[in-house]
Amino acid sequence: MTVLQFLRHNFLLISTLLAVVLGIVAGMVCRTLKPSSDTIQLVQFPGDLFLRMLKMLMLPLTVASIITGLGNMKGSSAGRIGVLSMVCYTSTSVAATLVGLTLVLTIKPGAYSDSSTTDVLHNNAMASTMDIFMDLLRNILPDNIVAATIQHSRTEMVVHGIKLQDDGNSSSGNLQETGGDSRKVNQSVTAKKTVMVDGANIIGVLTYCIVFGVTLSQLGRRGAVVTQFFTAVNIVTFKMIRLVMWYSPIGILFLVMGQILSTTDMTETGQTLAIYIATELAGLAIHSLVVLPGLFFILTRKNPYAIYLKRTLLAQALY
Template sequence: MKFLHFLRHNIFLIATIIAVVLGIVAGILCRSLKPSSDAIQLVQFPGELFLRMLKMLMLPLIIASIIRGLGNMKGSSAGKIGVLSMVYYASTSVTATLIGLTLVLTIKPGAYSGSSTTDVSHNTAMVSSLDIFLDLLRNIVPDNIVAATVQHTSTDTRTEDSSSSRSAFMNDTGNSTDDNMINQPSSTRTTRLVDGANILGVLMYCIVFGVTLGQLGSYGAVVTEFFTVINTVTQNMIKLVMWYSPVGILFLITGQVMSTNDITATGQTLAIYIATELAGYAIHSLVILPGFYFIFTRENPYAIYSKSVQALLTAFATSSSAATLPVTMQCVEERMKVDTRISSFILPVGATVNMDGGAVFAAIAPVFIAQYNGISLPFGDVIIIGLTAVLSSVGSAAVPGAGFAVLLVVLQSVGLPDRGIAYLVSVDWLMDRFRTTVNVAGDCLIVGVVSHYTKLPPRDSLETQIELPREEQGMLESVLV
């Protein structure tokens, strides 16, 4: 009976673990068949559908959960939760960056490449930390909330040789110009909208909307109830998707392993780099984050991990904190028994802002590139890499492949070449999964910390009116499922 009870309450977890193992084994076996690109695409297609389902539900879940949670919360409680979470996010991001820099400067994985560097130069910075910071603020305060659901702001810097543009002037005037001035490159900054949801802007709008709605009292009850129903409907749609999740995860991992070019050769070339990055993730997620949690709560942090295994495995399979968000919320609210008013605010924000895994990567990868190209970085450039890594990881999209967009920005911030980046690309399909798992693990722990320090009062009569009655919500869920 106990075994059947365990199976019934952990069916999704067991199915997910089996799917991950079968996906890796099937991918390795199918590689021997030398599948074509069309075959790989067909194998990955069921997994692609799974990702699309999760992403489809991400935005409604974020909007409904934040507005519902803050609408049911008093202003002082919302402010306390916001301050606690932001301080915690900033602390862990800085710590993750310091861990990455310490490891890469100590181990020096790029120094083992033995590559020639005679044709590599250290260029002047193309992207400043100021540009990154301003883009972050622009995305936090979008000028069009509808456009923010599909586009975000990005600043591009292009460097052009000014000698060609001035040659005509010299020929016409017959005047000579200082050679240094002639050869000095000129940079042009362009701020534009690019494809990709501006989750930061949507979050900020929903937070302000929810806090304002909570201050309206009974006047805002109807609106809060509307978003409560939207949240309930979305959660039950997520439960339907979760029945498909083992199949999607199986084909996602199988297709990814099949599409990898040469696992053996790549592993030999980048073994030290991979070990360095994995060491950073392990130290941060198994020592630093649990240490923070224990210091703040005096409770066992690994108990949180055991209750969040389903979310961690989904994060590893999808490589997306945003796509994993529905599963994370389900684990936190149902298994950790965290107040939904807290999880509804913390988790959507954390899925966008809390990118500790990305911070470790953004600190290690640029220094590895410099070491690979034989470039000695001064202390000032190391500081710039650290600052840029923190800012870029906060503003990066919570989707697969976003880490390399961050890396390119950090490389440009100190004028490093991109020679050697292809090696990192070849293993990023694997490392990105570990980064995402670290991010989701941090989200689960921060919910526990904030919940420990935020003792929300029981819902008063007004909040009870706003929330769906328990029997009515049960009837709604039974109809939907």
Template sequence: MKRFGLAIQIVIGLILGILVGAIFFGNPAVATYLQPIGDVFLRLIKMIVIPIVVATLIVGVAGVGDVKKLGKIGGKTILYFEIVTTIAIVVGLLAANIFQPGVGVDMSHLQKTDIHSYVETAETTQSHSMIDTFVNIVPKNIFDAFVRGDMLAIIFFSVLFGLGVAAAGERGKPVLHFFQGVADAMFWVVNAIMRFAPFGVFALIGVTVSKFGLSSLVPLGKLVILVHLAMLFFILVVLGTIARISGVKITQIMRILKDELLLAYSTSSSETVLPKIMEKMERLGCPKAITSFVIPTGYSFNLDGSTLYQALAALFIAQMYGIHMPISAQITLMLVLMVTSKGIAGVPGVSFVVLLATLGSVGIPLEGLAFIAGVDRLLDMARTVVNVVGNSLAAVVISRWEGQFDKKKAEQYLKEVSAKAA
């Protein structure tokens, strides 16, 4: 009997989680027994993310060893991120304007969710400008950055360390070999942890469905469906066009990442798949120096799914309250989102915090967020998938832009993936 692949195992875990959650809806015992399983899985992933990012980035940068070349890659990466996230905002605004998901929603049938923790986070980060973000990229204490999981500061340190290893020449070789060994060991650990993924998915989905039930979807069904369709459109049309220009098909990338996309969708966490997508994009022909820099940086600056959702959700709330948003106000909203979505990168519950920091500036009631918080987990699942696909594609785009994409390696890997699927 052929053993089920990881993707099938995750789907089985997802279905069983939904069934258990629906059967025991409202029973607090579900969270008591299943939440620890889900938490252990997420902790296992978070445990290895930073060692992998540090090791692969140091090895990749040391392999390049040219400050000017790295600066060029960094500039192109940030420019690309800004263009694509702006397109995502425009797609979100267009979807909300065309389909009007908030029109006719009866707020008396909606259940309010406590968003107090998000409000407190927004208040502490509202004064956090883009300039503050760039200042905080430089860590005062790298070990403090490791403890807090401050990815931008960790990337900055790793790039400098990699340049130092390259500058040391022969004396730096033992250090380079050490970090290559760390990276190889950590990828083995990732593969071991992934065997636990179906159980983690089962637990996390079971807890979510048992808390909110499937009935909470009905009043906000139009919003949930529209968000998923808008995300699908963005992947197939926008990212699909960018992929074609870059010489690959978006469906090929999605086929390569099928396990990771299912896992990201089920857990609503991009972090769970960061190590694997870095590994797979490297196997697809992207150089280590680019994948190890572009993908982790994209987790802070290239959240396409999150920015699309923020634009759509802002107009949904305005429509729900009957507030007319003229083109000028929507342009203001777009400009504010372009800044706030980057300015507080890395904050927990970032999509909600960004919306709280944005809605007031364009005259939309903040209380409206309390009505959609209940289905936010389901919306988060969709935007996480877009974030993962967008950052994976970004590695290909920058590799092609730099003329470093290995087409033969890509063709060979795609053949291997097709043969395995057959």
């Protein structure tokens, strides 16, 4: 492989890495100019557009690709693949959750920040940890598929305050008296509540699309029009993603630059970010090199690392 071939095949990757480096350098240089908040917002604007384009295409890509793949299958293979897909996605999601919780409880990345909000955020996360698997099951079966495209369920700890006034009238409608005399009492009651928060419910959308695709494959010729529609949507979405990816170096450049300009304390932020990155990389390494190969070995009784090696050699041969 010549240098020109390498540059041609990896031009987008190289330009993205250069954009990150240029964004860091430009951000550090521009910090000395002390730009205003309006200027920082203008610098971040191209990066915000890039993120919005990615979010815009995520849902059509997920829906069209799954329905197209399952809808084009014949016989009972679609149902079998659909069930396996759900089992695989759910099991890997649970495994990833366990790995993430273990690393967070072990490393505690938020404990290295001096921010006054760290303890509050940490306590809220710990309060919802016991309910995370129940939330996973709730999100698998969303009660509103339209709302699932923008929201997901989450259990939160809600604190209800009860304040009793001196005149015997409680602001919460309750009254506590001792010896016939009313007195001022402050009391807090903690309760769990399932709420809808911003963020697409991907696993719920996947569940709906898998069932939809399996049912569509069973319709045969009657469902051919719908299958062709989602096939066209899938092709168009992939072409749109290619266009967005060519814009990605510009978006990443201004996104990194804007984040550096908007950071108040670079030292504290750098230390905290380094711990978070280390935790994230450790989780990805454990999940991709231990958990997924372990599941593959349990299901197939084959060496997963041999498959990794074959895929690597195949990718090199294609280039």
